Amino acid sequence: MTAVAEPAATPVLEAAGIRVRFGGLMALDDVNLRVEAASLTGLVGPNGAGKSTLFGVCSGLIKPNGGRVVLKGREVTEASPQVRARLGLARTFQQPELFMGLTVRQHLTLAYRASRARRRLLTDMFTAASLRRPGPEETERVDGLLEMLSLTDKAHRVVDVLPLGATRLVEVGRALAANPSLVLLDEPLSGLDATESTQLAHALLRVVDEEKISLLLVEHDVATVLRLCGHIYVLDFGTVIAEGDAGAIRRDPAVRTAYLGDDPYGDDGT
Amino acid sequence: MLQYVIAGLALGGLYAIAASGLVVTYLSSGILNFAFGSTAYFIARFFYFLNTQHGWGIAPAALVAVGLAGPALGVLFYFALFRFLTLSSTLIKVVATLGLSLMLPYLATLLFGNISILGKAPGLAPEPPKVFHVFGAPVTMNEIFVFIFVVLVVVVGAGVLRYTDVGLRVRAMVDSPAMTSLSGTNPTAVSVGVWAVSIFLAGLVGVLSAPIIGLDATDFTYLMAAAFAAVIAAQLRNLTVAVVVGLLMGIAGSVIPQYLPPNSPFTQAVIPSIPFVVMAVFLIYFLVRRGRLIETEGTGGALDRAIAVQGAESAVKDETGEVRLSSRPVGWVPSILGFAVVCALPFILSGLWIGLLATGVAYGVLFLGYTLVTGEGGMVWLCVPTFAAVGGLMTGQLAGLHGWPVLGAVVVGGLVAVPFGLILGALTIRLGNLYVALVTLTFGLLMENLVFSQERFLNQGLGVTVLMPGFATTPKAFTYLALAIFAVIAVFIVNLRRSTTGMALSAVRWSEPGAKTIGLSVLHMKVVTAGLAAFIAGIGGALLAISLGVALPNNYATLLGVAWLAVVVLCGIRSNIAALVAGLMTTLLPGVAENYLPAWFQQIPPILFGLGAIGIARSPDGVLADYARQLRTLAARGRARRHRGSPQGMAPAEAGLELSAADGLGPKVAR
Numbered sequence: 034m035t036a037v038a039e040p041a042a043t044p045v046l047e048a049a050g051i052r053v054r055f056g057g058l059m060a061l062d063d064v065n066l067r068v069e070a071a072s073l074t075g076l077v078g079p080n081g082a083g084k085s086t087l088f089g090v091c092s093g094l095i096k097p098n099g100g101r102v103v104l105k106g107r108e109v110t111e112a113s114p115q116v117r118a119r120l121g122l123a124r125t126f127q128q129p130e131l132f133m134g135l136t137v138r139q140h141l142t143l144a145y146r147a148s149r150a151r152r153r154l155l156t157d158m159f160t161a162a163s164l165r166r167p168g169p170e171e172t173e174r175v176d177g178l179l180e181m182l183s184l185t186d187k188a189h190r191v192v193d194v195l196p197l198g199a200t201r202l203v204e205v206g207r208a209l210a211a212n213p214s215l216v217l218l219d220e221p222l223s224g225l226d227a228t229e230s231t232q233l234a235h236a237l238l239r240v241v242d243e244e245k246i247s248l249l250l251v252e253h254d255v256a257t258v259l260r261l262c263g264h265i266y267v268l269d270f271g272t273v274i275a276e277g278d279a280g281a282i283r284r285d286p287a288v289r290t291a292y293l294g295d296d297p298y299g300d301d302g303t
Numbered sequence: 304m305l306q307y308v309i310a311g312l313a314l315g316g317l318y319a320i321a322a323s324g325l326v327v328t329y330l331s332s333g334i335l336n337f338a339f340g341s342t343a344y345f346i347a348r349f350f351y352f353l354n355t356q357h358g359w360g361i362a363p364a365a366l367v368a369v370g371l372a373g374p375a376l377g378v379l380f381y382f383a384l385f386r387f388l389t390l391s392s393t394l395i396k397v398v399a400t401l402g403l404s405l406m407l408p409y410l411a412t413l414l415f416g417n418i419s420i421l422g423k424a425p426g427l428a429p430e431p432p433k434v435f436h437v438f439g440a441p442v443t444m445n446e447i448f449v450f451i452f453v454v455l456v457v458v459v460g461a462g463v464l465r466y467t468d469v470g471l472r473v474r475a476m477v478d479s480p481a482m483t484s485l486s487g488t489n490p491t492a493v494s495v496g497v498w499a500v501s502i503f504l505a506g507l508v509g510v511l512s513a514p515i516i517g518l519d520a521t522d523f524t525y526l527m528a529a530a531f532a533a534v535i536a537a538q539l540r541n542l543t544v545a546v547v548v549g550l551l552m553g554i555a556g557s558v559i560p561q562y563l564p565p566n567s568p569f570t571q572a573v574i575p576s577i578p579f580v581v582m583a584v585f586l587i588y589f590l591v592r593r594g595r596l597i598e599t600e601g602t603g604g605a606l607d608r609a610i611a612v613q614g615a616e617s618a619v620k621d622e623t624g625e626v627r628l629s630s631r632p633v634g635w636v637p638s639i640l641g642f643a644v645v646c647a648l649p650f651i652l653s654g655l656w657i658g659l660l661a662t663g664v665a666y667g668v669l670f671l672g673y674t675l676v677t678g679e680g681g682m683v684w685l686c687v688p689t690f691a692a693v694g695g696l697m698t699g700q701l702a703g704l705h706g707w708p709v710l711g712a713v714v715v716g717g718l719v720a721v722p723f724g725l726i727l728g729a730l731t732i733r734l735g736n737l738y739v740a741l742v743t744l745t746f747g748l749l750m751e752n753l754v755f756s757q758e759r760f761l762n763q764g765l766g767v768t769v770l771m772p773g774f775a776t777t778p779k780a781f782t783y784l785a786l787a788i789f790a791v792i793a794v795f796i797v798n799l800r801r802s803t804t805g806m807a808l809s810a811v812r813w814s815e816p817g818a819k820t821i822g823l824s825v826l827h828m829k830v831v832t833a834g835l836a837a838f839i840a841g842i843g844g845a846l847l848a849i850s851l852g853v854a855l856p857n858n859y860a861t862l863l864g865v866a867w868l869a870v871v872v873l874c875g876i877r878s879n880i881a882a883l884v885a886g887l888m889t890t891l892l893p894g895v896a897e898n899y900l901p902a903w904f905q906q907i908p909p910i911l912f913g914l915g916a917i918g919i920a921r922s923p924d925g926v927l928a929d930y931a932r933q934l935r936t937l938a939a940r941g942r943a944r945r946h947r948g949s950p951q952g953m954a955p956a957e958a959g960l961e962l963s964a965a966d967g968l969g970p971k972v973a974r
Binding site for chain 1: 795799803805821822824
């Protein structure tokens, strides 16, 4: 059940020498990270390791004090989140950032149009386009994502009434609807029950295998990350302390120390 | 020079005390009290009532008005209003306090009598106040009282906050209300105390100001608006900076005129603009230095953020704990029925009433500017009257003075307002909603002082005559013309709301990070909304000028906009039909009061508007949306009952679920 990345000449995302300082705290110190095309890469680390900060830097919501971010061969260190989104970067959030007045379907529709029919964001208000049926491609893509994420029966619900697990799925759906090359997933399994987690894990693997979308996954459940991801980075106190495949991470003594004796690998660990 | 400095210190002292009161309440409750000026006026008027009208001595009158009524009002306001606002959005907080601000002067007239108080009113010093000469500058006893109280407020305030247990609790509340209450401090007790102190300070400002600026409610509101500059300089939190900047503004107001040509219109326009220029300078400084200015940044812990309202306006927890959303505020059928009723009114009304109806519909068009910018765009703009003024005054100039066709002038008036909206939208993009409210209020007051006060617009106080278009010269015909324009704009807004643009606006309103990461430009969306809203308000302002027959700056006063916003939010900020109803209420209710009810009752409509705006704290979607929701709930129950009788019928639980999906209501509300 592991997506193994083929080595590629140009990674879809490369962060090199990233440094972020919050006052006197060095949140990230010379962090290097690569996400290959059509791969599922994991990022783990204890609380406060800097995972979400690194996501913020990669998605453009946090400006780094040093280092560079390259997306599909183009440097985007100074680029806004919108520019990165248009280049194919989408993300989810640890605390879901949903549009509370919109339905589940509207989230996906908006993300789809924002990437594939940008002009409609401004022209629609002057035309009757909102009265016409959406195009077949849009309907097919949105319906497909809703089905893949088991959200079809909730499609017309306003997201505010959904439980946490469902809101995470909506965020994943919104990110995937935005025609991405890379999706940064910030703890997408948190709040989901066992069945939902398994379903989402399968969906993520399908996305990588069938749609060739790269995923960078931050997850507290290290065992799941080791099971799903071909390449894993371990972050602690703002630095990468280990990287490699699941086996290498399991064997790494620095990783064990970082987790202070906890068994980060769950029951099926070594 | 020294004498001008001393002369300016008195007004500066008033700014300083007002800014202190505003900062203290903001610090402890997150509410910027827009009613501070009106409260100051109310207590000053109560002092005048006791002291001058009933012959009480200065000391007992001051003790009762400031020392007892002030804190008592603070406690009353807290329990009646402010405690409901703590977790509300900025719009609700601003509108509720604006509602209070709107009603207090009228309540004062109702309680203390409708008498005109010309010139300066008596203060804490016996009349006539003694005059001292300090460094050659004449200083009255009343001004010396201001100096004394500034020192007392600073010393006692800083001492209590820094060195006492009470101060520690207040400062802890500032950092994290949730954690403070978890650690055993009763947040209600702290809040009640802070509000009592704050309204006491408002009363103090009131009685100290009366002998310096007179006893006029509008002047008190201007005093508070000026004090906002010091509050912004203090970034809403730093008491010392607020006091120092307040004092410096007073000094600047006294010193700068010495370097300007005396008695020139420019000098007269510049002096009242000083606080607003100070505000603009500080905002630009903060924006350049930090990139953005968000009032909630750097405060509260994770728990506070977890319990805070997410997104922008129109979400609040009701009695059942459900978060209510205005995704479908009123609904199609009530809206169309309501519009049809208004369309029938010209056949029913005549004489004075048809004129009021025409003006009401013009207001309705103008209010659609609020529906768009605040309802859809989520921006709390207090300068919509400014855009209306641009449209109205431009129409006056083009049609009234240069012979343009009226409708052409209306469109050009609307278009001239657009760049103002675009620029303001772009400039305020990096500001938190509260700062946006303050900046737009300042912008409105600045335009009023510097631009609209020109003689070409004022025309000796008479304004510029604007005639109705040739094909609609009667109020009845003009009403239909205005209704047609209203319908076109309303359909445009409905289409916008349903379109991709509307979804994108909603996305930006609820989560900027979420919107950005799917590639939406927050700047584009907000600027487009702002430009459109300015255009609509400009058109509305022009129609207002035509219906009144005159383009006069006074009809677009920024502070009038306070009442307008209160009425629009009261009816429903996200509903087009609510804008029309609000417009009609603005003209017809006072008309009814003036023509059919006793004189004292004329104070009632503004008080009702104010009370309605205060009620927004409990009902953020507005009364029309509430009624529509109740009707829909009743209809759903009726349907559920009918289905229960049918074997293939929908189960009641399903019916409730359907309703909750459509309305954004939870099953609890829909049951």
